[in-house]
Amino acid sequence: MSDLFLKLVIESLFASIASVGFAMVFNVPKHTLTFCALGGAITHTTRTILLDLGMGIELSTFIAATFIGIIALYWSRKYIIPRPVYTVASIIPMIPGTYAFSAMINLVDMNSHGVTPELIELFIHNGLKAVAILGAISFGLALPSLYFMRLNRPVI
């Protein structure tokens, strides 16, 4: 148990660094940087706990993205900042970079060395994982704002 706790703390630290770095690329206002860091830590911790409970990676990503979507809705109302400022930076630690990269490498491999069943299997596995996780992130982010969206009411 304490092992898991230590791992969560260290990893959430790294996740918040990742989120802050990307928030700076998008030039967010200075006072939102802390919230971006907090958001990155929250998403990563939520996902790690859910994965530890035995859920699939897609479902846990979806729940983590929905969670940060709800929190960002609250923050955006409180500080009058558009939601994507918080959410886009917060989901960065969950991006399936390695899967997408491997899928691309497999595709190039098939082109240069000939198509084999193993390569096709690897490509479909990696590509599907990347697409599923990306879809989970985007739908999870969109869901809370769709629920709270009413006609004729400002979004922030």
Next chain:
Amino acid sequence: MKDLNYQKQSLITRTIIKSAVLMSEFGAESILIEQTAQRLGKALGVDSVEISLIPSAIVLTTLHDNQCVTTTRRVHHKPINMSIVCEIQKIVINIEKQRYDVSYLVKALKDIEPNYYNRWLVIFMVGLACASFAYLQGSDWNAFFITLIASATAMFVRQELAKRRFVLIITFGVTAFTATLIASISQINGISSTPNIALASSVLLLAPGFSFVNSFLDALKGYLMMGWGRWMEGILLTIATSIGIIIAMAILNIKGW
């Protein structure tokens, strides 16, 4: 504000569309652009504001006392800058609360300052961010430091290209090329046991997160054209990144592919 003559109304229209164009250029959500324009119109005293958004242009009409003023502006997409969007949001709320008139808006839009961070701080933080991402994916420490150097250099290249105002696609391709060239150090002599993670994480600074997230949010809220446009933008940038990676790997002829 009953006595809006034609000159006054056209000035209001031009100022509102200027703020809408700024928001669209720097990457705001479509629903936010539309609502900001409508709130501005209400606060400045026109009856209603109708807006039509496509990825490359904005058409905006203000109505007041059986009199319409319509104008169109071209939108040139620029690198994402959220602080400008937040700044405009603050101006709108000021106008609503303090009942300022249109001259305040003209002046405020002119005075917007993009919140640029210190250049070297951004380079260092982006390098650290990509390295942290590599750590989260399970890399060893050699791969961590190689990713840090590779993505920091890539960020430097990206800033240099952005300063010279290259098209985004070229910027992304060249940046990915540089990042992959440096990150492939991790494959020499087995310095790192996880070279693939270093290669994948060092190009992460090019992930078009805003394009994809905004495209989904727009499409789900009924702005289908904007959704398609932003989605296409994201796909094009991803392809440019992949081409940069592939060319770098072909030059190095990295083993294993």
